[in-house]
Amino acid sequence: MDLDSTFSALADPTRRAxxxxxxxxxxxxxxxxxxxxxxxxxxxxxLKVLEGAGLIVRRAEGTKRPCRLAPDGIAAIxxxxxxxxxxxxxxxxxxxDVLATMEAPEAQKDKP
Amino acid sequence: xSKLSLRSDGDRHVIVARRFKASPEAVYRAHIEPKIMQKWLxxxxxxxxxxxxxxxxxxxxxxCEWSDGKGGDFYLTGEYVTLEPFRRIVxxxxxxxxxxxxxxxxxxxxxxxxxxxxxxxxxxLPNAEARAxxxxxxxxxxxxxxxxxxxxxx
Numbered sequence: 001m002d003l004d005s006t007f008s009a010l011a012d013p014t015r016r017a018x019x020x021x022x023x024x025x026x027x028x029x030x031x032x033x034x035x036x037x038x039x040x041x042x043x044x045x046x047l048k049v050l051e052g053a054g055l056i057v058r059r060a061e062g063t064k065r066p067c068r069l070a071p072d073g074i075a076a077i078x079x080x081x082x083x084x085x086x087x088x089x090x091x092x093x094x095x096x097d098v099l100a101t102m103e104a105p106e107a108q109k110d111k112p
Numbered sequence: 113x114s115k116l117s118l119r120s121d122g123d124r125h126v127i128v129a130r131r132f133k134a135s136p137e138a139v140y141r142a143h144i145e146p147k148i149m150q151k152w153l154x155x156x157x158x159x160x161x162x163x164x165x166x167x168x169x170x171x172x173x174x175x176c177e178w179s180d181g182k183g184g185d186f187y188l189t190g191e192y193v194t195l196e197p198f199r200r201i202v203x204x205x206x207x208x209x210x211x212x213x214x215x216x217x218x219x220x221x222x223x224x225x226x227x228x229x230x231x232x233x234x235x236x237l238p239n240a241e242a243r244a245x246x247x248x249x250x251x252x253x254x255x256x257x258x259x260x261x262x263x264x265x266x
Contacts, residue, residue, distance in 0.1 A: 016247070023244030069240055080243035081126065085118050087155045092116060092130050094152040095142055099134035102142070 009053035010079060014038070015046050019069065022032060026068040055079065120237065128233040136222040137198045139229045143220060144201065145170040154178070163187075168195055174203060186210070198222060213242035 009015055018032060033043045047067055050056045058067045117129040132139050142148045147162035155178065156159055163177035173244065174190035189212075190205030201220045206212045214236075221232045 009229065018242060019247065023241060023247075039185060069244055077120065077237070079241070080238070080247060081120070083247055084126065084128075085116060088118070088128060088130075089116050090156065091152055092132075092155065095139075096132065098142060098148060098151045099132060099138050102134065102138050102148070 009055055010047050010082075012046070012049075015050055018043075018046055018050065022067060022069045028064045028066045028068045030064075030065075088100060121234065124237055126235050126237050128231075128235070129210060131177045131225055131229050132229045133227070135198075136224055139231055140198045140201070140222045144195070144232060149176070168192060170194060175204060185230075207246065209245045213238055213245060213247070 010019075017036065019057060021027060021032060021035070029040050029043050029047065032047075033040045036043065047056065047058070051058060051067070054070055056067045057070045058065045115130060117125055121127045142152065144166055144239070145168075146166045149166060150161045150164050150232055153164075153170050153176065159178050159180050161176055161178050163175065165173060167173050170192060172192040174192060175187065177185065177187040179185040187208050189208065190203050192203045194200065194202040201218075203218055203220075204215050205218060206215050216236045216238065216247040218233060218235045223230045223232070
């Protein structure tokens with residue numbers, strides 16, 4: 001597990017957008033460069049980071065090397081678990097406050 | 113300093129554990145009563161749950177709709193399977209992003225823990241496509257906050 005490289009790979013909005021695009025299916029550098037309005041070398045740099053973090057895999061097909069999401073890469077699961085942890089932590093911290101307000105009147109009501 | 117514990121169980125499940133300073137009854141009710149769910153089951157700051165339908169009985173429907181007030185929204189549908197008051201809830205849910213993610217089977221346990229409650233939730237790990245779809249939702253905002261925290265730490 002290398003959470004550091006996953007975090008730095010995900011910290012960039014372009015790289016997150018690339019991942020979201022790849023969730024729809026395989027794409028070449030050229031196909032990725034178009035909607036992002038970026039040059040191919042700069043897309044390639046982002047892809048290198050994503051590949052290094054184990055979030056995507058690339059296969060050789062001539063010079064194209066199309067990329068797709070790493071299907072069961074541990075890093076890909078870490079990425080999702082990190083999001084889940086963030087969302088749940090925020091929810092449960094709020095639930096702490098809600099419970100504090102619930103319990104007080106409850107205790108009053110239950111008293112004989 | 114998170115009180116939340118989260119681990120994978122095999123390659124198909126995730127187990128979440130968290131302690132609360134409230135009775136199992138209160139924590140259980142907070143998970144099935146719409147008016148209470150709408151106060152906390154929200155995700156990143158800025159999101160609200162304008163619609164919450166929770167028919168807490170076996171076979172009963174579950175529907176939660178979230179909105180960020182800026183045109184971002186998604187919803188969840190599900191069905192309750194088992195309800196053991198104040199102890200255990202089993203339900204199935206899926207997110208609509210807008211395509212439905214594969215069914216997530218969730219078992220939530222509420223155990224007395226001193227004067228509080230230990231909540232344990234076991235859920236299905238979604239497949240790669242569903243994970244990517246969830247990551248592409250507005251939950252990013254919440255992640256930004258944790259990146260900011262990480263940045264502050266380094």
